[in-house]
Amino acid sequence: MQFQTFTEAYKESFENYLTDLIQNKSQTAIEEAMRYSLEAGGKRLRPLILLALVRAFDQDYTQALPAAAALEMIHTYSLIHDDLPAMDDDDLRRGKPTSHIKYTEATAILAGDALLTKAFEILTQGNLADKVKLSLIRELAQASGHEGMVGGQQADMDGENKDLSVEELASIHSRKTGMLIRFAFRAAGLLTERDEVTLTDLDTIADKVGVAYQIRDDILDVTSTEEEIGKRVGADAKHGKSTYPALLGLEGAQARFDEHLDDALELNEAIKRRHSDYDKELLASFILSLKLK
């Protein structure tokens, strides 16, 4: 199955599952702000990769809905907090006012905290074995905490207005965005109880895709218009951030991007060689969809 076909068939049911998790009985600003950011219409890249991979390993994707929702809640909370005036100070996200503009700064902080907390509550739900649930909770916490995403965000701020090498830049991105992407791939392996070799292959594919995605973001930040990508452009330069195009040139960044995608495709073939029932097309078509026009 093509990734695009999977997405068209199941994205809406994921959206509904996700927002139904936030009950609005008490009608406070918190639940409203949580739903506002959850419904802000992202591509749902991380949860859809997770769901599609569970399907690619020939298992029922609905088993993975709690983990997929938890992952999207962590991603969403991080965007709310990153957009705050004390952080990146963005007033536009996916073409809509950011949480602290729509509500107040205090409500945006609290809505982020609540989404982060809810993610772990949701991971205790569903029909998986207790052992699998606990490994998902442990790995999501590690991927998103001080040794993962949050630590990477701090390192990213520390790196503003400094000259970073490509290696330093890669290390920051690996924590800031890479570890959560890795969780999307790895969680599919944990959920379907795959062998260690396959988990390692999934990790490496995730890392390649993660770096490629960051290079792509950097390239689009210098080559696109606001209308095309639904957020402010030129923000990296404004914050004095090191980027791949700045370090490697636009053509160099493009070449590095293509390399990473090719490596990821190669590893996907390797999984297929060991697991004949693996539907390699889902991941291959996703990787190819990242290619820049």
Add this chain to the structure above:
Amino acid sequence: MQFQTFTEAYKESFENYLTDLIQNKSQTAIEEAMRYSLEAGGKRLRPLILLALVRAFDQDYTQALPAAAALEMIHTYSLIHDDLPAMDDDDLRRGKPTSHIKYTEATAILAGDALLTKAFEILTQGNLADKVKLSLIRELAQASGHEGMVGGQQADMDGENKDLSVEELASIHSRKTGMLIRFAFRAAGLLTERDEVTLTDLDTIADKVGVAYQIRDDILDVTSTEEEIGKRVGADAKHGKSTYPALLGLEGAQARFDEHLDDALELNEAIKRRHSDYDKELLASFILSLKLK
């Protein structure tokens, strides 16, 4: 055993356990800020109640160290975020500069996020049954999320400069601080796998203690000096917050406070009547220690 004796014997080992959980290998500002707030020297009320109650039920208190640390991390993150300029805007906490004063606002937000995340990672550790770990994770998330502490903080802000009834005030406090205190009591019951009747008694004692504690805080805010309690006084009036002394008068608040403590002592006796091996003195001496001089 007296609660005070338990605290003197085990507080330091809890402190060490707690701060050792934040490794400082990578030496970023995040780990430093996490430790700074964890080490800021609170009374450790919640974790010590949990540990002491596990002991009172005649079980090894070290089994409860991960849950106690997780609880203290949630409490600590909530203080960091509550102190932010967009929230209560406090520059002093336990006699020391608050996190955003000591570091930056961005680092304070991220350190809070990281402590919140770490709490759930830690609950996956230790020797408890998987089922017990998952129930602790679920209940801590519910107590601290949008239906608990975070929702209460939003309701508290919404209530500023409004006339609230005693019932509305109690409902806000119940979520803002009460549910986390309830977790401290309830977690001891979950960890030691007590019957439902005992869990319900623990819930009620926690609620009585929680309200008493809030009344006590309100009374001290109007009757103490900064040196005595190590934080700014008169903050409630400054923020136009409803308080028990304002609603009931100082004597009325004092009477309500005594009632709640008496009810809690009575329920503690009820647990002892059903469980002869229960060491009722630990909780009774804690309750009596709250009495105002």
